[in-house]
Amino acid sequence: MGVSLEDSDVSTKKSNYFQEESGGTDQEDHLSSPKAKTPKPSVKLIPKINIGNPLSGIGSKIQQMSTGTKESIKAMLERDTNSDGTNIQSSKVIAVWNPTGYYKSFTALNLAISGKAALLNFDLTCPELDVWFGIKQTGIQDASEKDAGIMTWGDSLNPELLTKMLRTIKWGIRYLPAGNKLGNIGTPTCAKNAVDAKGLFKQLIDKARKESSVVVIDAGRDFELPPTYAALKEADIIVVPITTPQEGKLISWQLQELARVGVTTPTVELTFTDGLNKICQYRVETNIKLEDFLTSAAENIPHCTMETGQEWVKIMNFIKVCSRRGEGDNASNNEEGGVK
Numbered sequence: 001m002g003v004s005l006e007d008s009d010v011s012t013k014k015s016n017y018f019q020e021e022s023g024g025t026d027q028e029d030h031l032s033s034p035k036a037k038t039p040k041p042s043v044k045l046i047p048k049i050n051i052g053n054p055l056s057g058i059g060s061k062i063q064q065m066s067t068g069t070k071e072s073i074k075a076m077l078e079r080d081t082n083s084d085g086t087n088i089q090s091s092k093v094i095a096v097w098n099p100t101g102y103y104k105s106f107t108a109l110n111l112a113i114s115g116k117a118a119l120l121n122f123d124l125t126c127p128e129l130d131v132w133f134g135i136k137q138t139g140i141q142d143a144s145e146k147d148a149g150i151m152t153w154g155d156s157l158n159p160e161l162l163t164k165m166l167r168t169i170k171w172g173i174r175y176l177p178a179g180n181k182l183g184n185i186g187t188p189t190c191a192k193n194a195v196d197a198k199g200l201f202k203q204l205i206d207k208a209r210k211e212s213s214v215v216v217i218d219a220g221r222d223f224e225l226p227p228t229y230a231a232l233k234e235a236d237i238i239v240v241p242i243t244t245p246q247e248g249k250l251i252s253w254q255l256q257e258l259a260r261v262g263v264t265t266p267t268v269e270l271t272f273t274d275g276l277n278k279i280c281q282y283r284v285e286t287n288i289k290l291e292d293f294l295t296s297a298a299e300n301i302p303h304c305t306m307e308t309g310q311e312w313v314k315i316m317n318f319i320k321v322c323s324r325r326g327e328g329d330n331a332s333n334n335e336e337g338g339v340k
């Protein structure tokens with residue numbers, strides 16, 4: 001069912017984003033409508049930088065959009081989105097987190113593709129996945145509805161918008177981008193305060209559960225940020241890529257801090273190096289090497305789709321099993337899964 005402005009809680013100041021105007025044109029690949037060209041943009045079209053809330057001035061910018069622009073974005077939000085029919089009780093949410101960021105987005109991408117999962121990008125400060133999926137960062141004049149995501153909406157973000165922004169872009173999976181910031185600097189404020197923001201991202205996760213049987217979240221690095229905290233708190237399991245002993249020690253400390261703030265989600269470490277001490281409840285040892293990562297990145301091809309990346313399916317299957325721990329099975333909390 002399409003989401004319209006009336007169905008959502010998008011604030012009044014941004015309602016003109018979707019209002020129909022006479023003389024509207026069909027959407028081109030680019031947001032600029034040929035029939036809606038105007039004289040050389042004046043200085044008013046330049047996005048105003050607001051460090052406190054970079055997207056707070058979006059209302060006035062939307063007023064300046066052409067009819068074609070408004071119609072194209074409205075059409076994007078009203079497109080039907082296929083759901084696999086799963087319910088919130090049966091779906092699984094897998095958060096991928098590492099405070100250093102190393103192998104984090106790489107792991108989330110390959111797990112999602114291997115498990116045919118929905119992929120959410122909650123790393124708003126360093127949205128590497130957006131680069132993989134070709135999401136562009138442009139100014140308001142050159143923005144495209146194809147690049148819309150979480151940050152595009154700022155404090156008008158609404159859980160109902162997820163079903164429209166969660167869309168298939170590449171590699172056969174649905175992806176929720178961090179999104180185009182419309183030329184603004186910094187990370188936009190998605191709610192009035194941290195408590196509201198955590199609740200908002202929890203609602204996004206709950207909505208995603210209803211859209212896919214498996215959801216993978218690329219969490220941010222800092223667990224104190226609302227998107228990252230919500231991902232770690234609400235996930236059924238946290239996957240932690242580890243590559244060095246120093247990294248493992250840091251993660252061990254932060255896992256203790258997470259427990260102190262109420263995050264007790266089961267964890268599984270994904271090791272890319274031999275000889276590391278075990279710090280999580282479960283462990284998966286891999287054959288994936290640094291050169292595999294570099295080759296994959298250089299070719300902009302997910303490692304799981306390459307000949308050397310077939311083990312990702314096994315990794316994903318083991319993680320799914322780990323996510324079901326505590327549901328009545330008798331598996332040990334010290335179980336290891338090796339794919340060597």
